[in-house]
Amino acid sequence: MSTDITVTFTLNEARVSIETSPGRRVLDLLRGDLGLTAAKEGCGSGECGACSILVDGVAKLSCLMLVAQLEGREVVTAEGLGTVEHPHPIQQAFAQHGAVQCGYCTPGMTIASAELLARTSSPDRAQVREAISGNLCRCTGYVKIVDAVMAAAGAARGEDS
Amino acid sequence: MISTTPPGDPFQHRDALSKAVGAERFSTDFSPPGCLWAGARRAGVPHARIKAVHTEEARAVDGVTAVLTGADVPGSNLQGIVHKDQPVLATDTVRHAGDAVALAVAESREALAEALALIRVDLEPLPGVFDPELALAPDAPLVHAGREGGNLLARGLVHKGDARKAMNSCDVVVEGEFETPMQEHVFLEPPSGAARMTAKGGLEMVASTQAPFRDRFEIAHALDLNPMSIRVRAPYLGGAFGGKDGATVQCLLALAALKSDGQWVKMCWSREETFLAGYKRHAARMRVRLGASRRGELQALDCSMYFDSGPYAHLAVEIMALGLEHAGGPYRIPHTRMEGFCVYTNNPVGGAFRGFGVVQASFAIERSMDALAARLGLDPAELRLKNALRTGELNCAGVAMQSPSGAVECLEAMMAHPVWADRSNWKAKAPPFKRRGVGIAASLNAMGYGRGLPDAAAAKLELTREGNFKIFNSVPDMGQGNAPAFVQLAATALNQEASRFEVVQPDTRLCLPAGSSSASRTTYTFGNALLKACEAMREKLKARAALALLADEPSRLRLAPGMVVDDATGRSVPLAMLGAMLQRDDRICVDQCVMPVVENPPDTGKEFRLGFPHRFFAHGACVCAVEADELTGQVALLECVTAVECGKVLSAQGVERQVQGAAAQGAGFALMENLSTEAGHILTGDLSTYLIPTALDLPGLEWVSVDGDEPTGPHGLKGMGEVGIHGPAPAVAQALEDAVGLAIRRVPVEPEDVLRAMRGENA
Numbered sequence: 001m002s003t004d005i006t007v008t009f010t011l012n013e014a015r016v017s018i019e020t021s022p023g024r025r026v027l028d029l030l031r032g033d034l035g036l037t038a039a040k041e042g043c044g045s046g047e048c049g050a051c052s053i054l055v056d057g058v059a060k061l062s063c064l065m066l067v068a069q070l071e072g073r074e075v076v077t078a079e080g081l082g083t084v085e086h087p088h089p090i091q092q093a094f095a096q097h098g099a100v101q102c103g104y105c106t107p108g109m110t111i112a113s114a115e116l117l118a119r120t121s122s123p124d125r126a127q128v129r130e131a132i133s134g135n136l137c138r139c140t141g142y143v144k145i146v147d148a149v150m151a152a153a154g155a156a157r158g159e160d161s
Numbered sequence: 162m163i164s165t166t167p168p169g170d171p172f173q174h175r176d177a178l179s180k181a182v183g184a185e186r187f188s189t190d191f192s193p194p195g196c197l198w199a200g201a202r203r204a205g206v207p208h209a210r211i212k213a214v215h216t217e218e219a220r221a222v223d224g225v226t227a228v229l230t231g232a233d234v235p236g237s238n239l240q241g242i243v244h245k246d247q248p249v250l251a252t253d254t255v256r257h258a259g260d261a262v263a264l265a266v267a268e269s270r271e272a273l274a275e276a277l278a279l280i281r282v283d284l285e286p287l288p289g290v291f292d293p294e295l296a297l298a299p300d301a302p303l304v305h306a307g308r309e310g311g312n313l314l315a316r317g318l319v320h321k322g323d324a325r326k327a328m329n330s331c332d333v334v335v336e337g338e339f340e341t342p343m344q345e346h347v348f349l350e351p352p353s354g355a356a357r358m359t360a361k362g363g364l365e366m367v368a369s370t371q372a373p374f375r376d377r378f379e380i381a382h383a384l385d386l387n388p389m390s391i392r393v394r395a396p397y398l399g400g401a402f403g404g405k406d407g408a409t410v411q412c413l414l415a416l417a418a419l420k421s422d423g424q425w426v427k428m429c430w431s432r433e434e435t436f437l438a439g440y441k442r443h444a445a446r447m448r449v450r451l452g453a454s455r456r457g458e459l460q461a462l463d464c465s466m467y468f469d470s471g472p473y474a475h476l477a478v479e480i481m482a483l484g485l486e487h488a489g490g491p492y493r494i495p496h497t498r499m500e501g502f503c504v505y506t507n508n509p510v511g512g513a514f515r516g517f518g519v520v521q522a523s524f525a526i527e528r529s530m531d532a533l534a535a536r537l538g539l540d541p542a543e544l545r546l547k548n549a550l551r552t553g554e555l556n557c558a559g560v561a562m563q564s565p566s567g568a569v570e571c572l573e574a575m576m577a578h579p580v581w582a583d584r585s586n587w588k589a590k591a592p593p594f595k596r597r598g599v600g601i602a603a604s605l606n607a608m609g610y611g612r613g614l615p616d617a618a619a620a621k622l623e624l625t626r627e628g629n630f631k632i633f634n635s636v637p638d639m640g641q642g643n644a645p646a647f648v649q650l651a652a653t654a655l656n657q658e659a660s661r662f663e664v665v666q667p668d669t670r671l672c673l674p675a676g677s678s679s680a681s682r683t684t685y686t687f688g689n690a691l692l693k694a695c696e697a698m699r700e701k702l703k704a705r706a707a708l709a710l711l712a713d714e715p716s717r718l719r720l721a722p723g724m725v726v727d728d729a730t731g732r733s734v735p736l737a738m739l740g741a742m743l744q745r746d747d748r749i750c751v752d753q754c755v756m757p758v759v760e761n762p763p764d765t766g767k768e769f770r771l772g773f774p775h776r777f778f779a780h781g782a783c784v785c786a787v788e789a790d791e792l793t794g795q796v797a798l799l800e801c802v803t804a805v806e807c808g809k810v811l812s813a814q815g816v817e818r819q820v821q822g823a824a825a826q827g828a829g830f831a832l833m834e835n836l837s838t839e840a841g842h843i844l845t846g847d848l849s850t851y852l853i854p855t856a857l858d859l860p861g862l863e864w865v866s867v868d869g870d871e872p873t874g875p876h877g878l879k880g881m882g883e884v885g886i887h888g889p890a891p892a893v894a895q896a897l898e899d900a901v902g903l904a905i906r907r908v909p910v911e912p913e914d915v916l917r918a919m920r921g922e923n924a
Contacts (some may be wrong), residue, residue: 038183
């Protein structure tokens with residue numbers, strides 16, 4: 001067993017300092033210790049994308065990251081993107097455009113989409129498909145997810161969705 | 162009449178938003194403080210005698226609270242929805258690699274993992290059987306030693322007329338053997354749950370389950386408990402598709418809770434464990450002879466189907482019944498003989514999966530129709546249309562299509578679609594080193610349980626103290642969108658805004674009994690029950706409001722958003738006032754629906770005690786366009802258009818979502834999904850080796866609505882969760898045959914097959 005370390009990072013805009021074993025998975029830290037369950041475990045091996053989070057603005061798989069890798073980073077989970085009362089435009093678009101079925105992949109999908117839109121304000125559908133291709137969804141066939149991301153991008157540019 | 166909702170559907174919005182922001186709590190997210198963790202030790206070998214299970218070292222691990230074996234199970238130790246032959250913990254024999262042989266409970270997941278690794282099992286390997294036909298040989302090893310009937314779990318025969326005699330007088334007969342593989346559900350949320358014993362000796366459970374009301378009896382039977390002392394709650398499921406119909410974690414968790422002194426125990430299967438121990442779509446081998454007249458009128462069908470059940474019955478017999486019932490597709494065939502065998506093997510356990518036996522049968526009959534069209538020189542769509550079942554005609558099982566049939570309309574919609582109509586032009590424009598093809602397929606899918614057991618749901622509706630409404634949902638929402646559909650039905654019936662409704666997810670203590678969330682039945686059964694409860698609620702609210710309004714004829718009152726109005730006087734009573742005024746008993750309305758069954762069942766399929774035949778069918782047709790790469794053999798699915806007739810369309814978005822999801826699973830089945838095994842060991846046991854479509858693998862998945870009207874359905878709807886999955890596999894197969902001349906008789910189609918075909922090596 002490794003010795004505990006103190007890891008300090010920003011989580012959903014709040015500063016977090018936590019004493020923990022450095023070899024733990026970020027996913028377990030978020031879901032277990034911090035009670036943030038938006039990031040889901042679908043495979044535990046980096047294949048499904050359900051556990052995606054933003055680390056310094058880049059979508060990462062929290063099942064493949066160790067806690068020590070968070071030191072000094074800025075972490076955003078789906079909870080940090082928005083809430084039911086104040087949803088992020090992407091979350092709003094997912095709900096409005098029928099992109100959510102069982103919803104288990106959805107927080108991860110919104111993280112991947114948020115990263116894309118931060119990089120590219122006017123993606124085409126092929127770029128959206130590419131951006132979410134690391135996130136598996138078994139319910140939708142992806143069409144409405146792509147619709148939702150396109151609508152969120154349009155809304156961000158001030159177009160009607 | 163309720164109106165079809167546009168995209169941006171207000172009824173869909175609420176639970177979708179809570180899921181999108183990550184606020185919705187799934188079963189996996191339910192972690193009571195200080196809960197224990199349970200896990201199963203899996204056998205890892207497909208067939209063996211258990212000589213001993215050594216648990217001492219595991220027990221000694223710090224933080225381990227219990228290590229249990231079959232000897233610790235208090236009841237029958239047997240689970241199974243209809244046929245109870247699957248042990249909770251195997252005691253003397255391992256019958257497939259995923260069998261659980263011990264259960265550990267620990268204070269942390271780390272301690273649990275350590276304990277599971279330290280459980281030693283002394284196994285004496287036994288020879289296994291891995292092919293359903295070979296398993297029927299007289300000298301084949303027995304999966305269940307001493308069982309009368311050996312490895313043959315069940316044989317079924319469904320027939321009409323005299324198929325063999327009629328076949329002899331057909332102008333043309335085509336013959337083929339077809340195979341479809343095991344398919345993995347890949348619901349994103351692995352099986353999971355939590356349970357504890359309550360102070361009063363009851364068992365409380367939260368689980369990702371399609372059948373909370375049935376689970377009580379499963380658990381009670383296996384563990385010798387009083388089913389009424391068991392409370393099961395089913396929050397929103399992270400997908401299921403049939404894979405959570407039946408016990409996954411339930412009995413193991415209940416056993417762990419029994420030995421955990423009132424503490425919560427949680428269990429979450431890993432993805433690999435889900436592959437190993439979860440249910441699969443049954444692999445099937447089908448031999449078909451299909452005969453027709455020179456003009457292409459179908460005359461006779463004679464087929465045999467072998468379903469690989471794996472070592473336990475689970476739902477294999479019922480799945481076979483549907484396979485036989487649908488083996489003739491949506492076609493009029495005067496003489497039929499469908500014989501089925503489901504067979505025990507030491508492969509993974511077969512189970513329910515969207516399309517329930519029909520996916521397999523559809524592939525075989527549709528490929529046979531293609532072969533027939535080719536032999537007769539007919540257009541494959543025209544051949545289908547000519548033989549499509551119309552309302553009132555007899556299906557292949559001899560049942561009259563009492564419910565309106567949309568088979569013709571679905572086919573016509575697809576034939577008119579540009580992807581089919583303009584296929585010659587499109588194919589001619591294939592880029593260099595690519596070959597193009599287009600295929601069409603038709604299908605039907607029964608809805609509901611069929612004859613032999615009541616297909617029932619009871620709905621409860623409560624006016625809250627605040628004047629809002631709670632719908633006590635009894636059928637889990639696994640992502641198909643029951644919850645918003647129920648809000649839409651109730652809000653319209655009561656003339657209220659959707660925001661006034663809360664849907665309480667299934668809880669056997671709070672909600673009233675219903676069957677499972679399966680068989681495309683939930684919106685029909687619970688929806689009908691809910692509409693009746695709404696009717697009662699409307700009359701009650703008017704009657705109670707009449708007291709306040711001094712209106713001596715409650716019938717003249719009407720419900721308006723948030724109130725009951727007396728137009729004669731212009732006065733009204735807010736629902737909030739009624740909610741505050743009425744006692745709780747008086748604020749609740751309940752009613753139930755039992756789905757009607759076939760009135761005059763034909764004298765066939767007598768072996769099937771339940772689930773045969775069906776009265777209602779949804780219809781579908783599908784066109785797929787593919788492009789095969791001459792250099793790599795890779796196949797790209799470029800268009801997939803599906804027409805579905807599922808009665809009246811109430812929510813266009815809701816239907817489209819289900820059609821797209823089903824088509825995506827069908828496309829995976831056609832081109833990439835193959836749960837591959839070797840001597841009972843899974844070779845594709847994770848998501849890096851078992852591939853499902855990503856966003857880059859699928860085209861637009863267009864839906865063409867064919868409106869129908871089922872007189873007995875809520876506002877005319879039927880069920881539609883399954884019918885959309887059948888088209889892609891046969892349509893892709895026909896498209897590939899069109900593109901590269903490959904006679905496809907099994908899926909998934911591998912690039913190697915395509916390359917071989919293009920090199921002229923097609924045998």
